[in-house]
Amino acid sequence: MAYYYEEVSRTFNEYLLVPGYSSKECIPTNVTLKTPLVKFKKGEKSKIEMNIPMTSAIMQSVSGEKLAVALAREGGVSFIFGSQSIEDEAKMVAWAKNYKAGFVLSDSNISPDATLNDILLLKKKTKHSTVAVTDNGKSDGKLLGVVTSRDYRVSRMSLDEKVKDFMTPFEKLIVGHEGITLSEANDILWDNKLNSVAIIDDEQRLKYFVFRKDYDAHKKHVNELLDSDKRYIVGAGINTRDYEERVPALLEAGADVLCIDSSEGFSYWQEETLRWIREKYGDSVKVGAGNVVDKEGFLFLAKAGADFIKVGIGGGSICITRETKGIGRGQATSLIEVSKARDEYFEETGIYIPICSDGGIVHDHHMTLALAMGADFLMLGRYFARFEESPSNKIYHNGNYYKEYWGEGSNRARNWQRYDLGGDNKLSFEEGVDSYVPYAGHLKDNVKLSLSKVRSTMCNCGALNIPEFREKAKITVVSSTSIVEGGAHDVILKETTINSKM
């Protein structure tokens, strides 16, 4: 006879937090959201600790290289999508790892024989006022000079005048040399009262610019997540088929942490993938696995050697797994059970395996609930897909901007490895949809706002860090009528904004 759970399968919307005592120390600026990404032994620290409890979903429409940089800047980790060729994924990882905060590849370049008119056209296009003059007119050419608005007066000069005749020539430039640190480059800017400094290599080829205006921006990223070489921490998705080739390529590209991307993790194939990684690399390679929705699934992956375990089946915004296959479990119920299993496993073995709540976070208060229910961190797809930095197209329709967002199990993603069970190599039915989400601007602003709400609620519950929050949280199930009471009701709203609903 089938096993029947006694409890109803519930989702975040069915719960509320009940406030606790807030002492005078309980103010949002005192709250830390630091959280472990990978497993650690009792008394030790996780090898990778995030500064915010957020990771981005392993999806084509979410985790590209630009989002990886933007999220690491705020203190979280992106997992670059694995539903692409090994070479392309490794390239994205390498791009994000080699991205140097504050060092900008020049995108306004011109050759010395171009004219003032060409400069004006270029400035119109790029909106940048510093133009590099290089021998081949490209960003990697030999640097011959720089043109800024101080070098010409349109009213007094002919538009045909050659760039080489009015640029500030190389001999008069103060430059930095490749290998210089950001703080040394900034010293050059400040000591010489410059707005920008070009960085060149031994052969005088242009490498980067460092701009004074970026100095403050860099200082604002107080949470940025860096490795020991001051490069951003970057994750990458893998699958259970080509790991023998993909894993070495991603590690070579610099990936700090991997995650097996699959809709269902309680499987022979995940066990085999983890076994291969452990045999080849021991514990030096960090790899997450999932997804599971109960204690049994958690213990299976814990024993197989996962460094973190993802929880959630069927709750994703683009997911139709529950409709097409009739499997899954309410995200809140799954999380509560797995988080209990993690704590018991820690008690028994002294090994703490972080768990990630993956999918179904719609409102910011769902983030808070997930953390209260035991998630060490969250994985978000729809949330990040809305931002400027996500890789998908921005579309203008009826006065509003949207971004495209599609599931990894949709025909569009054709991520076959993720959704079939191993044998047949073809997607026979879809488990995800192709959709639009409202465009929401830059990641930084949104993450700041969302987490300020999380911090504020934690204060209401008297907690200053995530483990304390988990301990102190009091959570109640709500009736369907009290859900109505929770929104604005019995008033005529003047206007609604997207943010007020998040």
Ligand code: IMP
């Ligand atoms: P969201 O944050 O609610 O949009 O959910 C994102 C999560 O949905 C991802 O991290 C995956 O676990 C899951 N997911 C991604 N693509 C699909 C799909 O096509 N079908 C079902 N689940 C998906």
